[in-house]
Amino acid sequence: MPWTRDQLAQRAARELRDGFYVNLGIGIPTLVANYIPDDMEVTLQSENGMLGMGPFPYDDEIDPDLINAGKQTITALPKSSFFSSADSFAMIRGGHIALSILGAMEVSERGDLANWMVPGKMVKGMGGAMDLVAGVKRVVIVMEHTARDGAPKLLHACSLPLTGVRVVDLVITDLGVFEIDKAGDRPMALIELADGVSLDEIRAKTEAAFEPRLRQAA
Amino acid sequence: MADKLLPDAQSALAGLTFDGMVVMSGGFGLCGIPENLILALRESGVKGITVISNNAGVDGFGLGLLLETRQIAKMVSSYVGENKEFERQYLSGELQLEFNPQGTLAERIRAGGAGIAGFYTKTGVGTLVAEGKETRSFHGEDYVLETGLVADLSIVKAWKGDAEGNLVYRKTARNFNPMMATAGKICIAEVEEIVPVGALDPDQIHTPGIFVDRIVKGSFEKRIEQRTVRKREAA
Numbered sequence: 001m002p003w004t005r006d007q008l009a010q011r012a013a014r015e016l017r018d019g020f021y022v023n024l025g026i027g028i029p030t031l032v033a034n035y036i037p038d039d040m041e042v043t044l045q046s047e048n049g050m051l052g053m054g055p056f057p058y059d060d061e062i063d064p065d066l067i068n069a070g071k072q073t074i075t076a077l078p079k080s081s082f083f084s085s086a087d088s089f090a091m092i093r094g095g096h097i098a099l100s101i102l103g104a105m106e107v108s109e110r111g112d113l114a115n116w117m118v119p120g121k122m123v124k125g126m127g128g129a130m131d132l133v134a135g136v137k138r139v140v141i142v143m144e145h146t147a148r149d150g151a152p153k154l155l156h157a158c159s160l161p162l163t164g165v166r167v168v169d170l171v172i173t174d175l176g177v178f179e180i181d182k183a184g185d186r187p188m189a190l191i192e193l194a195d196g197v198s199l200d201e202i203r204a205k206t207e208a209a210f211e212p213r214l215r216q217a218a
Numbered sequence: 219m220a221d222k223l224l225p226d227a228q229s230a231l232a233g234l235t236f237d238g239m240v241v242m243s244g245g246f247g248l249c250g251i252p253e254n255l256i257l258a259l260r261e262s263g264v265k266g267i268t269v270i271s272n273n274a275g276v277d278g279f280g281l282g283l284l285l286e287t288r289q290i291a292k293m294v295s296s297y298v299g300e301n302k303e304f305e306r307q308y309l310s311g312e313l314q315l316e317f318n319p320q321g322t323l324a325e326r327i328r329a330g331g332a333g334i335a336g337f338y339t340k341t342g343v344g345t346l347v348a349e350g351k352e353t354r355s356f357h358g359e360d361y362v363l364e365t366g367l368v369a370d371l372s373i374v375k376a377w378k379g380d381a382e383g384n385l386v387y388r389k390t391a392r393n394f395n396p397m398m399a400t401a402g403k404i405c406i407a408e409v410e411e412i413v414p415v416g417a418l419d420p421d422q423i424h425t426p427g428i429f430v431d432r433i434v435k436g437s438f439e440k441r442i443e444q445r446t447v448r449k450r451e452a453a
Contacts, residue, residue, distance in 0.1 A: 047320060048246040049390050056448040064249065064440035065377075065391040071247040071300075072446035082389050084396045084424075085246070085272070086328040089321030093341060117346075122309065123317070124299030130347060131321030134340040165344035 002145070002174035003194045010035045011172050011192075012101050012142050016042050023047060023092065023132055025102035026070045028142045032101055043079070045097055047128040049088050052080035069128065092128065093135035100136040102129065104143045104171075106158040109208035111168040111182035113141065114160035126163060133164035145173035145205055152207040154178065154188075175202050178210060189213040222433050223381045223412065227258035230406045230432045234371055235264040238291075242327065242372040242398040243271040243281060247300070247443050250391030251280045254408045254436035255373040260284055268292040270327070270369060272320060272394055274304045279441050288312070294367075296320035300443065319347060322364050324397060330366035331400025331429075338363055372402025375436075376425065379409035380416075383430030384423045392424065399429045408436035 003011065005028050013035035016022065023045045024030055033053075036042050044053040046068045053068060054075035061075060068074045091097055106114040113133055116126040133139050146152055154171065171178040177192035188210040190202060199212060224230040241259070245251030256275075259267075260283050267290050274293055275281035284290050285303045292314035298304055307313035318326065319341045329337055338361035342348045352363040374395040377388035385407055387395060399405045407430045 046390070048249070049393050056446045058450055059447050062442070062445065062447065063389065064442050065389040067247065067249050067390055067442075067444070069246075071249070071443040073442060073444065074446075076389070082387075082392055084392055085320070085324035085394045086397050089324050093321055093325075093339060122305050125295060125297035125317050126319050126347075127297040128320040130319035130345065131341045134343070135321075162345045 001194065001196045004174075006031060008142050008172055008174060011177065012140060013037070015099060015101070015138075015140050015170065016040060017098070018042075020098040021045055021051070021091075021096065023097050023100045023136060025100070025129070027103045029101040029103060030070065045088070045091060046074070047085075047088050047092060047132070049083050049085055050076070050080060051083070051091075052077045054080070089128070089131055092131050095135055095137060097136045099138045099140065100132045101140045101142060102132065104141045104153065106153050106155055106160050107141055107143070107168050107171050108155050108158050109180070109188040109210065111166045111180040112158050113139070113163045113168050114158040115163050117161045119161065129163050133167035138169050139167050140170045140172065141168050142172045145175040152205055154206045154208040156208055175205065179213070187211050191215050221381065222383050222427075222431060224432050224434050227254040227408060227434055227436060228261065230434045231255065231258045231262055234404055235259070235262045237264060238266040239264065239370040240268045240270065242369040242402055243269055244372070244374040244393065244395035244398045245271065245273070245280070246390065246393035247273055248276065248280050248441050250375050250387070250393050250395055251275070252373040252375040252408050252436075253280070253438055254434065255406055256280060256283060259373075260287055260289065263289075265289050266291040268294065270294040270367060272296050272323060274298040274301050276300050276443065277303050279439075285313070292316065294318060294323070296323050317347075322347070324394060326364055326367040327394065327397040327401045330368040331397060334366050336363050336365045367401060369402045370404070372398040372405045374399045374405065374407050376407050376409045378411045378413050378418065379407055379430070379433050380413050380418055380427075381433070382415050383407065383427030383433055384418050385409065385425035385430060386418060386422060387424050396425050399425045404431045405429055406432045406434070408434050410438060411435070
């Protein structure tokens with residue numbers, strides 16, 4: 001069975017470490033916040049100018065001056081701080097954020113990422129994605145393994161305009177987990193399979209070259 | 219010393235607008251936008267504006283109001299996905315659009331306001347954003363040259379301010395406002411509350427008054443784009 005959206009978020013949450021400052025993208029990455037282990041201290045950064053994001057507010061707590069990067073109403077925590085967009089991106093581009101979890105349209109076997117633009121369609125913009133992949137220490141992608149029409153999204157080379165070149169460290173899809181040696185020469189490796197997914201199925205749905213380096217199930 | 223305090227957004231804008239001008243407008247989504255000055259710009263009838271703003275408002279609110287009246291010729295933004303009228307004008311060729319990565323946009327404005335002509339960043343290297351721009355290697359890594367941004371006018375929104383132009387922002391409504399305050403030839407701030415000079419703690423002022431030329435008290439709707447709540451568990 002391929003992983004569900006929540007299972008994807010749960011798997012991505014295993015990339016968190018105690019003490020990490022983390023930026024979560026919009027969509028499935030946002031769900032990762034629901035799976036932070038209780039015994040772990042993780043501080044969520046929101047690029048519109050907040051460190052230490054709390055849960056969504058109760059109805060009577062809503063504050064229009066307090067939103068996340070997805071423009072959703074949010075709450076603060078005792079440890080929270082607020083700052084300008086310039087300070088926010090100093091954190092991001094200055095390498096002060098340990099981990100970013102983002103969505104993707106395409107990822108190449110050497111770690112190129114495309115997640116902001118489809119030529120010929122209305123382009124909404126890259127927002128902070130290019131800054132995040134350029135500056136955050138480790139970039140984890142969470143996405144469906146194939147596009148809606150079944151086309152592979154893990155490719156030899158991206159066909160869409162890039163968000164960043166050699167920026168992705170790990171790709172978690174609904175079928176498995178891939179490790180990318182973005183700074184070196186080792187080939188992309190398949191390190192985990194979703195329950196009940198076969199190597200043959202993954203091979204059939206992946207264009208990118210990869211070598212199986214499967215770990216024992218955790 | 220000239221009095222910076224003006225009675226309303228219309229009088230604050232008086233004598234400052236001209237067709238083809240470049241305006242920076244603060245805010246992230248609809249959070250921390252200068253609602254009153256956007257309305258005053260609409261009423262002024264100024265045309266052909268280039269607007270530098272992270273987003274383009276929504277239909278019928280924020281910068282969407284200036285799109286409705288076709289007063290904007292060009293937007294410089296990082297994300298504009300929430301606006302149908304924007305999409306229509308862009309796809310029909312009526313509206314020009316320049317995308318900047320959000321951090322690059324923030325830093326270009328910060329640099330412009332600080333008199334810095336350009337800076338090198340890793341953001342966008344190897345992408346469309348870097349096309350036609352100088353790239354240079356530092357310590358074995360490639361960086362792209364981005365230039366500072368300035369504007370004829372910047373309009374910003376703060377929480378509290380005084381007649382000296384000192385400003386304090388509130389929560390995530392700060393966002394692009396402090397940098398934009400520094401990068402306009404003229405900066406007008408609108409605030410929720412005007413407090414007496416001396417009432418703000420000098421250690422807690424976010425934008426020192428030197429950057430602010432005019433200040434007005436506004437009234438605010440503070441529309442919410444994505445109202446997201448959780449349910450209380452039954453007691």
